[in-house]
Amino acid sequence: MTQAAPSQQTALALLQSVFGYPAFRGAQAEIIDHVVNGGDALVLMPTGGGKSLCYQLPAMLRQGVGIVVSPLIALMQDQVDALAEVGVRAAFLNSTQTFQQALAIEQKMRQGELDLVYVAPERLLTQRCLELLEICPISLFAIDEAHCVSQWGHDFRPEYIKLSVLHERFPAIPRIALTATADQATRAEIISRLQLENALQFVSSFDRPNIRYRIVEKASGRQQLLDFLQAEHPQDAGIVYCLSRKKVEETAEFLNQHGVTALPYHAGLELAVRTKNQARFLREDSIVMVATIAFGMGIDKPDVRFVAHLDLPKSIEGYYQETGRAGRDGGPANAWMAYGLQDVVQQRRMIEESEADENYKRLQSGKLDSMLSLCETIRCRRRHLLSYFGQNDASTHTNCGNCDVCLNPPKAFDASVATQQLLSAIYRVDQRFAAGHVIDVLRGMDSERIQQWRHDKLSTYGIGSERSEAEWRAILRQAIAQGYVSVDYESYNALKLTETARAVLKGEQSVQMRQYEKPQKAAKQKRAVSKGYDETDLSAQGQHIFEKLRGWRMETARLHNVPAYVIFHDSTLRDIAKANPSSLEDLRGVSGVGEKKLATYGEEIVKLVASLN
Template identity: 75%
Template sequence: MSDLRERALHLLQTIFGYPAFRGQQAEIVDTLASGGDALVLMPTGGGKSLCYQIPSLLRDGVGVVVSPLIALMQDQVDALAEVGVRAAFLNSTQNYEQSSRIEKQVRDGDLDLLYVAPERLLTPRCMALLEASKIALFAIDEAHCVSQWGHDFRPEYIRLSVLHERFPDVPRIALTATADQQTREEIARRLQLEGGRQFVSSFDRPNIRYQIVEKGNGRKQLLDFIETEHPGDAGVVYCLSRKKVEEVADFLNQNGITALAYHAGMPQDTRSANQSRFLREEGIVMVATIAFGMGIDKPDVRFVGHLDLPKSIEGYYQETGRAGRDGAPANAWMAYGLQDVVQQRRMIDESEADEAYKRIQGQKLDAMLGLCETIGCRRVRLLSYFGQDSGPCGNCDTCLHPPVSYDATVPVQKLLSAIYRVDQRFGAGHVMDVLRGIDSEKVKQWKHDQLSTFGIGSDIGEQEWRAILRQVIALGLVDVDHDAYNALKLTDEARPVLKGARQVQLRRYEKPARPSRQKRAGSAKPRGYVEADLSRTEQEIFEKLRWWRVETARVHNVPAYIIFHDATMREIAKAKPDTLDALRGVSGVGEKKLQTYGEEIVALVRELL
């Protein structure tokens, strides 16, 4: 083992308390500590931060971390302080005196890590500060923000190429959890990292169970899911609109679920207070738009729900990846229906972007629809989007309860014919009335009850027709014309189906099942319980540690997970350390935390033995 690798491993063990590097971490640390550049793709919870934190400690100077997460910088700095690393941040929340004090620490070499927002970094004052200081490295976190084709574009990220131009000898690392091949190439090009090494870890999060259900009453389905699968657990629920966020949060609270709202239209102090509560308290459900979540380092989020269809697989992967960061079982649940498809298509069509951008966004939406409508393993479909091959996972809804596919050519022909017969001028509701033979006022007004297609689909219910239409739109046989009041129009792909030259396989419709609360009532887990092979005594130690952690975090004014992750406390419960030396060997217990909390933990364990 090289001297550099030995020093890195020593820091990993003594400061962060981990026995060994995982996956590609060691190679990435070597590359950066040796002065090389790197582009790192690693799933949420995979240990990206260690890839720049340890090289920052190995190299002379301060490691500068460029991050858009102003609201989370304090927690990041607090977490480093807990393990004895000198860290600070510079952002718009500070006054002149606070900023000046930190700038002096940077110039004097008194910091190991400095977190700074890209807007602040690019100011003349900050550039002058960096040029007058010794810089160990630049870490560009959430690097997918540089991609104009991506799901979270930030214009200021494009200007970060200035770091290579102004500091050519300082190594740089760009990190993200989410980027397809096109986005990776764009990150490397815009940040001038073409010469750096690329490290692409597996995108698989095997502890996450993916489940997509037919949307009926979305809010009620969500409530049933939480009450049966995750009573008392922390979770995040994503909605598309601000109004819906507030309505869903109110609905959950009215039904006994502690829920908070978060969206960009709320006052900044309210958003910050809600985010702080979510991070610091247990068992809270955050209902939010995509304005919430990037960089959220709460390890015990047990589920992520979607009540609206995400725009892309990248967005879906990024959002669902906030569940189960601790490696314990977690759920990614989504309710999805025809209106989601129509709404997302309309948003693309009505955007002010150029045609090239609209085309790319349309392709990304098509891939997302493909994930929702697949009859195969969802994980296989998800990973293949990022260029990774895999086999059926056995831990998604389509693996656990395989959907039935059937030859739907005849009903699809009936649907396409009905759309054609009403001159491709009417929306889904009217077309389905014609198919089902419903004598509505509108049908009579337009004399569509006299069409040959009137009533030819009366043997199929409305919800099943909606499922067929949704899949037909996903297959590209039908478009929704938003300039013509959501009229359904046939595409060129529909012609061979109508002529009988192409068969169509669809998922057979299944009525949304209501979870049986009675079935699970006897097996509901207590709040904070995580599946683990703990004996009764070990479970008692774990629960006692949890309450100790809550009180300790309150005294220190930090989120509980900054004191210790659940995974570390489970290891303590299993090890039952009755001396400081025994505690020292537990993963996640570094020297600083051993000194700070060791005596209390050992005493607590002894009480229960």
């Protein structure tokens, strides 16, 4: 199928008139120009970096309809609503529609009456859908969340592997694959499986400077989470990730009991409940979603002020993807995690007990090791993250000043003797006992079990009595992370020495560790991380206008049955409050106010602002 020349309208003109943004960011302009001219592209751009514009604008500039392959059926309605608000002709095809509704969309596609259609990969791969695409004018294929194609990645979707059919059946139509997270191996797999060998690769900086990364020693996880929320995020929207469904429900209940509006989300809940909870999270302010990783991919809520983890993620890719859901509006946000010895043991056990082949287990162990390294690092966490993704520029050579390691540098100490004591104790109990018993031996505890096994007679009994149980757990956790100790899950979590332990025991290798610090209760902070932005640069009158605009937006969103951010982002309301417009002309040019929104809401906003002056 031959394509007509791109419209005389330029991408920048559309960006300004339709989306209301004054200029492109980063590589957006180059990517759009490449795709408009028929080129394939692989785009790696952090969450909130503006990936969607990279396929939306080319779809509008090229002849035909842009097909967006997305795994996110639950979010397609909101994505289409957001485009409709700015005047883009968009629709979706998925299993939530009646046959008649789908027929109507298909008719519009054939007649060239749509700019964009969102389709789940399962739907796209049906014979009916492929035959429909054969007879429709298609401008491009956008494959969103492209990391789902990787069998070694953190979010594998089997149906994504079959998307190579797009290249085979539609070789003349440009394809753009997009993701926020892909290390070098995942990137190579995306290219191979989607047959994008000739695609240009656009890799943006992975840095999200507005996110503050913090990992704390887990003592009482739920209480630490509550302290953190009460101190820093009262009334803020956020996401809490837990590993199990049971923990999700217990954590949500705990938060509700302590005055935090929290909703559970996991695959075991009825679809209607999941859908309702997701809709509330997207449409209401101040909701905390407690979820398994089943929740969140593609969530476009811009004012998520924090993402918290009560369990260790399986990989840095997963951690980066999940924390990336915070602060999409560019405002300050927190990525907070409580992490302890049990997390390490649990994740190692899950890998060992999985039915995967040895290659996969080895790969997952490597990813977990990288995650543990991030947790235990004594250097800037942001530098550590960026280095993992292969980013090697000025940002990976300077400390960020906005992570816990930079703000409160941990003390490192020579842990060679302590590690020798630990390894010796494991050896003396015949490598048959779990962490609790080994630590009791080190601390010289007088328990029935120690008496039963006569472990009070060992040379290692009591040699570590000057350290607390929590200190020894921190040392053991780091010894596991550094590869000196393993856990035998088939023998009741018995601790075992690895080959690398020998050099430490013989004094041939020194060991550096983080000094244990007793967890501190989160102190109440000034609202540096607050309702989307630090509003200190607004005058008292500007702040008053901003709050009234938020109220107006909430009512307008309710009337339109869309999330509030679909009407306007906080950043746009803030700019309107600063501009204090007295006419439509004053509103034109405010970032986020395109022509359609100006026509739809301009008069109301000008009238509201006038009533406040």
